[in-house]
Amino acid sequence: MQRTHRRASTCWLAYLSAILSSTASAVPEIVAAPEGLRQCVVCHGVELTGNRSVDAPNLSVLSTWYIERQLLNYKRGLRAPHGSTDDLIGREMQPMAAALDDESIVSVLAFAERVPERAALVTMMGDVARGAKLYTSCAACHGVNGEGNQSLSAPRLSGQSDWYLARQLENYQTGARGAEPGDIWGAQMRASVAMLSDEDDIDHVVSYINSLSP
Numbered sequence: 001m002q003r004t005h006r007r008a009s010t011c012w013l014a015y016l017s018a019i020l021s022s023t024a025s026a027v028p029e030i031v032a033a034p035e036g037l038r039q040c041v042v043c044h045g046v047e048l049t050g051n052r053s054v055d056a057p058n059l060s061v062l063s064t065w066y067i068e069r070q071l072l073n074y075k076r077g078l079r080a081p082h083g084s085t086d087d088l089i090g091r092e093m094q095p096m097a098a099a100l101d102d103e104s105i106v107s108v109l110a111f112a113e114r115v116p117e118r119a120a121l122v123t124m125m126g127d128v129a130r131g132a133k134l135y136t137s138c139a140a141c142h143g144v145n146g147e148g149n150q151s152l153s154a155p156r157l158s159g160q161s162d163w164y165l166a167r168q169l170e171n172y173q174t175g176a177r178g179a180e181p182g183d184i185w186g187a188q189m190r191a192s193v194a195m196l197s198d199e200d201d202i203d204h205v206v207s208y209i210n211s212l213s214p
Contacts, residue, residue: 037111074097086174126206127203128207135205169202169205
């Protein structure tokens with residue numbers, strides 16, 4: 001009986017060890033931010049998954065071409081221009097982007113490229129069926145699965161912080177974003193959000209986006 005018990009215990013320990021090893025190997029390694037870019041992770045997190053408490057969206061799911069464009073838009077005043085009070089949260093990002101030179105932007109993009117993708121936590125619960133109907137026109141650019149399309153300058157939506165998506169849709173509606181001369185793609189989005197009649201529609205379409213997985 002002792003030998004059987006010992007053998008069973010040994011088998012159980014080996015099995016448990018295999019599970020733990022498998023689980024450990026499945027966890028993506030955290031990528032450290034390069035020297036000089038620590039300010040990015042202060043708000044967006046060490047994994048760039050965002051932080052709602054400081055209004056920082058999830059960057060880990062965004063393509064580097066889109067991140068680059070938005071950094072340049074902030075630098076050029078196409079997003080949250082200096083002196084504007086329409087997008088105060090964006091104004092917090094504007095000086096951060098303005099401080100980046102070309103070399104720093106290249107480093108930011110390389111860092112973002114290395115960080116594993118992680119979907120943001122779901123915080124909104126609207127009418128997904130209603131949202132699916134509203135999303136039909138969005139799919140023409142952003143893709144049926146919210147995967148994005150660089151050729152149409154449409155970023156990925158799936159996995160993004162839902163509260164951030166809702167805020168940006170509101171910003172487009174009010175002109176806080178996309179109204180600056182020269183922001184061609186922002187102007188296109190402003191026209192597109194006209195189909196959303198109220199805050200409820202925004203909640204519904206964002207809730208549907210939460211259900212997408214590219």
